[in-house]
Amino acid sequence: MSKVMDAKVLAVYPVAPETYYMELAAPDIARLAVPGQFVHVRCSDAQEPLLRRPLSIHMVSRPQGVLALLFRVVGKGTALLAQRQPGDSVNLMGPLGRGFTLPLPGSKVAVAAGGIGAAPLVFLVQELANLKCQVTVYVGARDKKNLLCDGQFAQLDAEVVIATDDGSLGFKGTVPELMRRHLDWRRTAMCYVCGPRAMMQEVSAMLSEADVPGEVSLEEKMGCGVGACLSCAVQIQHHGEISTKRVCADGPVFPSWQVVWE
Amino acid sequence: MSKVMDAKVLAVYPVAPETYYMELAAPDIARLAVPGQFVHVRCSDAQEPLLRRPLSIHMVSRPQGVLALLFRVVGKGTALLAQRQPGDSVNLMGPLGRGFTLPLPGSKVAVAAGGIGAAPLVFLVQELANLKCQVTVYVGARDKKNLLCDGQFAQLDAEVVIATDDGSLGFKGTVPELMRRHLDWRRTAMCYVCGPRAMMQEVSAMLSEADVPGEVSLEEKMGCGVGACLSCAVQIQHHGEISTKRVCADGPVFPSWQVVWE
Amino acid sequence: MKPNLEVNIGGILMKNPVTTSSGTFGFGQEYSPYVDINKLGAIVVKGTTLEPRPGNATPRMVETPAGILNSIGLQNPGVDYLIDHYAQYFAGLKTRVIVNIAGNTVDDYARLAAKLDGVPGVAGLEVNISCPNVKKGGMAFGSDPAAAAEVTKAVKNATGLPVIVKLSPNVTDITVIARAVADAGADALSLINTLLGMAIDVRRRKPMLGNIMGGLSGPAVKPVAVRAVWQVYQTVKLPIIGMGGIVTAQDALEFILAGASAVAVGTANFINATATLEVLAGIEQYLIEEQITDINELVGAAHR
Amino acid sequence: MKPNLEVNIGGILMKNPVTTSSGTFGFGQEYSPYVDINKLGAIVVKGTTLEPRPGNATPRMVETPAGILNSIGLQNPGVDYLIDHYAQYFAGLKTRVIVNIAGNTVDDYARLAAKLDGVPGVAGLEVNISCPNVKKGGMAFGSDPAAAAEVTKAVKNATGLPVIVKLSPNVTDITVIARAVADAGADALSLINTLLGMAIDVRRRKPMLGNIMGGLSGPAVKPVAVRAVWQVYQTVKLPIIGMGGIVTAQDALEFILAGASAVAVGTANFINATATLEVLAGIEQYLIEEQITDINELVGAAHR
Numbered sequence A, B: 001m002s003k004v005m006d007a008k009v010l011a012v013y014p015v016a017p018e019t020y021y022m023e024l025a026a027p028d029i030a031r032l033a034v035p036g037q038f039v040h041v042r043c044s045d046a047q048e049p050l051l052r053r054p055l056s057i058h059m060v061s062r063p064q065g066v067l068a069l070l071f072r073v074v075g076k077g078t079a080l081l082a083q084r085q086p087g088d089s090v091n092l093m094g095p096l097g098r099g100f101t102l103p104l105p106g107s108k109v110a111v112a113a114g115g116i117g118a119a120p121l122v123f124l125v126q127e128l129a130n131l132k133c134q135v136t137v138y139v140g141a142r143d144k145k146n147l148l149c150d151g152q153f154a155q156l157d158a159e160v161v162i163a164t165d166d167g168s169l170g171f172k173g174t175v176p177e178l179m180r181r182h183l184d185w186r187r188t189a190m191c192y193v194c195g196p197r198a199m200m201q202e203v204s205a206m207l208s209e210a211d212v213p214g215e216v217s218l219e220e221k222m223g224c225g226v227g228a229c230l231s232c233a234v235q236i237q238h239h240g241e242i243s244t245k246r247v248c249a250d251g252p253v254f255p256s257w258q259v260v261w262e
Numbered sequence C, D: 001m002k003p004n005l006e007v008n009i010g011g012i013l014m015k016n017p018v019t020t021s022s023g024t025f026g027f028g029q030e031y032s033p034y035v036d037i038n039k040l041g042a043i044v045v046k047g048t049t050l051e052p053r054p055g056n057a058t059p060r061m062v063e064t065p066a067g068i069l070n071s072i073g074l075q076n077p078g079v080d081y082l083i084d085h086y087a088q089y090f091a092g093l094k095t096r097v098i099v100n101i102a103g104n105t106v107d108d109y110a111r112l113a114a115k116l117d118g119v120p121g122v123a124g125l126e127v128n129i130s131c132p133n134v135k136k137g138g139m140a141f142g143s144d145p146a147a148a149a150e151v152t153k154a155v156k157n158a159t160g161l162p163v164i165v166k167l168s169p170n171v172t173d174i175t176v177i178a179r180a181v182a183d184a185g186a187d188a189l190s191l192i193n194t195l196l197g198m199a200i201d202v203r204r205r206k207p208m209l210g211n212i213m214g215g216l217s218g219p220a221v222k223p224v225a226v227r228a229v230w231q232v233y234q235t236v237k238l239p240i241i242g243m244g245g246i247v248t249a250q251d252a253l254e255f256i257l258a259g260a261s262a263v264a265v266g267t268a269n270f271i272n273a274t275a276t277l278e279v280l281a282g283i284e285q286y287l288i289e290e291q292i293t294d295i296n297e298l299v300g301a302a303h304r
């Protein structure tokens, strides 16, 4: 069950331009979380910014009761969060949302990470490794400097294939372009995607074409984070009927073929 | 001329319950200020609290370019200010307002300080000492623990007479009661008063009775601090006519007999 | 001694004056991992319409200084679904459940009221004639005294449940609407709904919200809400549920002193899931400190 | 290349779109130690009445979340004093000076306008029919379209100066008032004045302000103000001076994109004495970054 708690910052440091890694003591979350879930973070004790900020669960260490976040500073909230020091506490709600559906043990799966979208996928690949899946991770970024988590994926025994927009590392181009060339769809049981909306849309289209099931992790402006306010609406098509779902409570992970993209 | 500046905190520490002394590097203010003036302090870089807070100039050291404040934590703004650390900077506007009228050198003067009202009077007594005045300071507080600046006044060669509400030090009673018993009005050229409103009113009445000129330093909720918004209104009677004056720009120091108290 | 906290909102006995504001607390369930909702005086659930509604385009929420703009647009599963899927749950709660209703026509309101009449677990209706986020109905009813009275009458005629009418602050004189609604038979008033506002994305040069305009709530609106309660308390004798920017017990007490018999916590739930219970505890502590034995003595005390 | 910043507010040529809002900048002099006021497009001075006024009881100002409530009550030395003591100073400034006027009756407004007509240094009038802090006149004129039109006509007839009418957000539909005022001959509009609000001191159990209610301004009201500008821009063709919570250039750009040709900084001056110049610099930088050669191209761009 999700909880509200004050979690102590254990470590926080930059890992890429404007990108921070933060470790928090949050045993309850570490114990309960599944990959794809998120925490709703109060970035300031004052009323500015007013709302919490959703951040994916990047990794957990259950034995140590540690929760790790990976976030990009894009505005007020994330900037304030990045200023926290070890020993400070951060108010969290979580774990929240519906995570990824795990495949059958030993399956061959593809994972597509675009930019900061890599954040929740490390926890996922950790679990996939536990399930002895054969994992290929397609990691994309603007350039080499902004590439995230490629090392972590490799350490988890995944095959890592890299794309950068400027070609400063790996394939020169986008993750969908790279996947189109590299991926053997016939042997792929499942594909997990997190990244910019356009990238998720493109990969989803490819998956539908190839008839491979996939899951995407969506973002929407959030209020409550618990399903009460209906801010985080997304259109989901199921058996031909479109209904409005909540990213926070019905997602953030949705079947790739069900998302109404525009 | 008054300025806006970022001043570095040089020192900050508690001197009595909920009462802080703060030293700032503010050479322009140290150079320009006269006793009774104040600075308008931004207590937070965020919008909470929104407005600046007026604080009296407690002391200055011109050679060292240092400004000292003495303030009581009563709400959000002062609480945030008390949290500043040496090296932090504080945004100030000042010096602002009209200060005390200094007496002829060598005069015998009385000074009445109630509670945190002592803050601006140290700077005043410093100047009075420079003018070789014969100064008696009546210092009052709730109790011994809350007594402020008595030592500083003594070091400036003033005669210090103490009153506490509970009698834990000096006279048991209020400053006005003490003054009524102790003060020899005939030989007093001028009396300066700063403290709670009721105390200033009572001393003013005594001064009028005794026909001794006095000055009081008033407080009112402030917006701009520079005379533009007309928040800080006070009724001043002059030659039988009542007019509305601004504490920030026409005061905070006003002739005791001109203030319309209720 | 424990002070009395019970208040009577037009026939709804609340064991304490703290409730939730419609649309900010779902159906209660969403917050039950965090708050024992049975400890609240009541909960007010999401705005319910006759038919299910999908709501407005996203983004539906944007932050503003000390506030938020929302343009949810009354997304809800419809009254029949509510009755079928939630009534039983409501009936099992140890708090009062107030259903917020909204329609496009006077008849919609009457039909909603009739459908909810006698549904187990429903303690009263809050009639939303003040939603700024829907094209038809909503605020239009709340800004015209005749229309507001008509809706009120129609609802009163269709149900035996206590009827609370929720007013909009987006009017020239809220007391005129309050009086019209009181004369039409309302049992209580809720105020305020959100203020009509908007925000613009300076980089995209487009409105931030999918629906362009939205409703402003949160601490920013508190002074407007307290003023509305103050004015309405002077005008009509009905009990008032005060809301708009309540975060702390101090905020809630401002509303009570201005004339509210109960208070609803809205936006603050998003930031602090236990805000309602903290507000309640703070009110109780204040009563004890100030040696007031009955919360009702405090209602409107700033007028005296 | 330096973009064009000049705007024309109903006949008042401002060299740039940044001005100050009435009552927050005194007569300009108070802020001249901090700001070179000649760099501003215009300054709008304190509300001026026929007779001198002492204003309301204190406290006159209280902070609220991201805002302030004020109840100054139009304290001012009267129009004759203004003409005798300030006109010469105004005439020496290298910025436009707009005088904000307020009266109890339509005739008061006409007489004020007549007295100020032709006074050297006065570039235009801002007609305040929206002050929430005075018993007579003020907001009453601003919330009734017929009265608003009448005041506008009377002022137009009494002066050859450009007439800007300042509207209140405390109305059901601001576009109705805007249209009435436009039809009556206003040259431009200012919006918004403050929102009617109040705050209560929980310990004393009394209103915080001496005058009970006050006007809410500051960042808290920005969404309401941007919305008002957006709505009015869609309704009438007059140039708009936008204000309400502007602290940064981003804020000002929201107003411009919503339809304001100029922007006024009010409450923010109290916190940051150089806010006006920072807003101006930020607007200019945005134009350069976005390669816009003329500020007027940006006005209302979020509608397109």
Ligand SMILES: Cc1cc2nc3c(=O)[nH]c(=O)nc-3n(C[C@H](O)[C@H](O)[C@H](O)COP(=O)(O)OP(=O)(O)OC[C@H]3O[C@@H](n4cnc5c(N)ncnc54)[C@H](O)[C@@H]3O)c2cc1C
Pocket (backbone or CB within 6 Å): A038, A049, A053, A054, A055, A056, A057, A070, A071, A072, A073, A074, A075, A076, A077, A078, A079, A116, A119, A120, A218, A219, A220, A221, A222, A247, A252
């Ligand atoms: C389920 C979920 C998981 C997320 N996980 C991560 C993560 O692991 N790491 C990470 O860096 N970011 C993550 N995000 C995005 C993150 O929530 C936003 O970047 C953050 O809220 C921005 O806050 P801010 O105050 O810094 O920026 P703001 O000042 O609020 O906004 C800056 C920019 O961020 C955008 N933004 C603001 N809030 C959101 C939001 N809720 N969703 C999407 N965009 C937003 C704004 O439109 C604006 O462009 C996640 C979002 C969701 C919904």
Ligand SMILES: Cc1cc2nc3c(=O)[nH]c(=O)nc-3n(C[C@H](O)[C@H](O)[C@H](O)COP(=O)(O)OP(=O)(O)OC[C@H]3O[C@@H](n4cnc5c(N)ncnc54)[C@H](O)[C@@H]3O)c2cc1C
Pocket (backbone or CB within 6 Å): B038, B049, B053, B054, B055, B056, B057, B070, B071, B072, B073, B074, B075, B076, B077, B078, B079, B116, B119, B120, B218, B219, B220, B221, B222, B247, B252
């Ligand atoms: C000219 C002048 C000089 C001052 N000098 C000093 C000083 O040297 N040391 C010192 O400790 N205090 C001084 N004060 C008072 C000081 O300004 C207030 O205590 C401070 O503004 C409170 O801010 P806050 O945010 O902590 O409290 P808030 O949360 O704003 O309020 C807490 C309490 O303080 C009162 N208060 C708030 N603002 C003012 C104000 N402007 N004037 C009076 N009361 C206020 C409130 O009514 C409330 O009771 C001075 C005030 C003035 C007008």
Ligand SMILES: Cc1cc2nc3c(=O)[nH]c(=O)nc-3n(C[C@H](O)[C@H](O)[C@H](O)COP(=O)(O)O)c2cc1C
Pocket (backbone or CB within 6 Å): A223, A229, A230, C021, C022, C023, C024, C046, C047, C048, C070, C072, C074, C100, C128, C131, C166, C192, C193, C194, C216, C217, C218, C219, C221, C243, C244, C245, C246, C264, C265, C266, C267, C268
């Ligand atoms: C996300 C959201 C949804 C809302 N939905 C409704 C609604 O369905 N019906 C209603 O009457 N009010 C609705 N409101 C208004 C609130 O009930 C309340 O009147 C307003 O938010 C002011 O209170 P607050 O500042 O505490 O949030 C909604 C407010 C928010 C923020």
Ligand SMILES: Cc1cc2nc3c(=O)[nH]c(=O)nc-3n(C[C@H](O)[C@H](O)[C@H](O)COP(=O)(O)O)c2cc1C
Pocket (backbone or CB within 6 Å): B223, B229, B230, D021, D022, D023, D024, D046, D047, D048, D070, D072, D074, D100, D128, D131, D166, D192, D193, D194, D216, D217, D218, D219, D221, D243, D244, D245, D246, D264, D265, D266, D267, D268
């Ligand atoms: C202290 C104060 C005094 C004001 N006096 C006047 C006035 O005399 N005439 C007027 O039209 N508006 C007056 N206003 C309203 C402002 O001009 C402006 O419309 C409002 O404050 C919104 O802008 P802001 O949020 O930037 O302050 C006053 C506002 C404040 C805060």
Ligand code: FES
Pocket (backbone or CB within 6 Å): A221, A222, A223, A224, A225, A226, A227, A228, A229, A230, A231, A232, A246, A247, A248, A249
């Ligand atoms: S954020 Fe409130 S329902 Fe999703």
Ligand code: FES
Pocket (backbone or CB within 6 Å): B221, B222, B223, B224, B225, B226, B227, B228, B229, B230, B231, B232, B246, B247, B248, B249
């Ligand atoms: S604080 Fe603005 S005039 Fe004194």
